[in-house]
Amino acid sequence: MKTKVISITEETEDSDKIYQEASEIIKQGGLVAFPTETVYGLGANGLEEKAAAKIYAAKGRPSDNPLILHIAEVSQLNKIVKTIPEAAKKMIETYWPGPLTIIFEKADCVPYGTTGGLETVAVRMPDHKIARRLIQESGVPIAAPSANLSGRPSPTKASHVAEDLYGKIDLILDGGSVGIGLESTIVDVTTVPPMILRPGYITQEMLTELLGEEVAFDPALYDHSSDKRPKAPGMKYRHYAPKAELIVVEGPSYKVIETIGTLAAEQEAKGKKVGIIATEEYQSGYHSGLIEIIGTREKEETIAQNLYHILREFDKNQVDVIYSEGFSKENFGQAIMNRLVKAAGNKVIKLPDKTEIEK
Ligand code: AMP
Numbered sequence: 001m002k003t004k005v006i007s008i009t010e011e012t013e014d015s016d017k018i019y020q021e022a023s024e025i026i027k028q029g030g031l032v033a034f035p036t037e038t039v040y041g042l043g044a045n046g047l048e049e050k051a052a053a054k055i056y057a058a059k060g061r062p063s064d065n066p067l068i069l070h071i072a073e074v075s076q077l078n079k080i081v082k083t084i085p086e087a088a089k090k091m092i093e094t095y096w097p098g099p100l101t102i103i104f105e106k107a108d109c110v111p112y113g114t115t116g117g118l119e120t121v122a123v124r125m126p127d128h129k130i131a132r133r134l135i136q137e138s139g140v141p142i143a144a145p146s147a148n149l150s151g152r153p154s155p156t157k158a159s160h161v162a163e164d165l166y167g168k169i170d171l172i173l174d175g176g177s178v179g180i181g182l183e184s185t186i187v188d189v190t191t192v193p194p195m196i197l198r199p200g201y202i203t204q205e206m207l208t209e210l211l212g213e214e215v216a217f218d219p220a221l222y223d224h225s226s227d228k229r230p231k232a233p234g235m236k237y238r239h240y241a242p243k244a245e246l247i248v249v250e251g252p253s254y255k256v257i258e259t260i261g262t263l264a265a266e267q268e269a270k271g272k273k274v275g276i277i278a279t280e281e282y283q284s285g286y287h288s289g290l291i292e293i294i295g296t297r298e299k300e301e302t303i304a305q306n307l308y309h310i311l312r313e314f315d316k317n318q319v320d321v322i323y324s325e326g327f328s329k330e331n332f333g334q335a336i337m338n339r340l341v342k343a344a345g346n347k348v349i350k351l352p353d354k355t356e357i358e359k
Pocket residue numbers: 065066067068103115118120121122144145146183186197198231232233234235
């Protein structure tokens with residue numbers, strides 16, 4: 001298949017023609033990759049089982065991993081869900097359009113081929129002009145997982161989409177780099193209390209404050225030891241992973257720097273190519289390996305924005321092993337660490353601080 005790539009911004013003249021071409025592909029059951037504020041999505045008509053099946057084929061995605069339906073107007077929601085619980089109404093009012101996916105009971109028109117056989121459906125209204133206009137002109141909810149090969153880091157630029165899917169999809173709308181860089185928060189409102197199935201930019205604190213009541217966390221997200229199944233089926237798969245082995249090193253700053261330095265030197269002595277994911281604050285402490293600066297601890301948004309790009313850069317440089325600093329798990333940091341630890345296949349070295357040793 002020939003993949004067309006079209007660059008588009010809000011200023012693009014004659015953009016009507018581009019949206020017409022892209023929405024025609026969706027209406028005909030084809031695949032269009034497009035930017036959202038979180039990551040690039042791989043879109044197809046979410047109400048057509050055959051179209052959704054093409055997403056699974058292009059990504060190599062397991063068929064029990066359900067898709068998120070993207071809408072442009074709240075009026076589209078009424079058609080694809082059975083009921084809208086009160087908690088969801090509040091979330092929609094405050095956080096849509098935005099990086100929040102809500103799980104509802106599905107209406108009959110949503111095929112099981114989109115929901116991975118579930119009676120529930122995940123819905124999001126993206127806060128991105130290109131995404132919204134594409135959905136509007138297509139006239140259907142667009143099913144869109146991240147536009148990467150299954151298991152690989154999600155795409156935050158059109159070039160990442162091309163790396164994974166060129167020749168497998170009809171069109172890539174290149175709208176530049178995305179803003180947030182991590183996938184949406186997923187919250188299930190079919191349960192009481194509502195439950196976060198995947199952390200993201202919208203945090204548990206933000207949702208609890210909004211509702212004035214408890215919002216739970218899927219316990220399986222952090223309990224790697226048991227065989228509990230995550231409630232979002234996709235979370236059970238290895239995800240976001242670079243080709244190299246990735247190890248996260250957590251603890252007090254001086255120990256993290258020292259440990260990563262020692263491990264990197266050991267690996268290099270064995271002839272391995274080493275990558276280091278460093279923050280601006282710690283970078284001067286490393287003297288070996290290929291060092292990539294992910295951002296600053298002062299602004300966790302910078303870390304989220306660069307994570308997937310850096311993992312892909314290390315792949316291009318054919319690095320054998322990557323050591324990453326660990327980051328704060330407060331607020332948005334929880335989502336960053338969730339993706340990083342998953343990308344590492346749960347390989348984390350936890351260094352105790354002095355006070356913990358003395359206890
Ligand atoms: P992505 O592939 O990055 O778009 O991720 C979509 C995520 O949403 C996966 O982890 C899915 O398992 C999850 N998801 C989609 N629909 C549902 C649903 N009905 N119930 C629970 N999780 C869902």
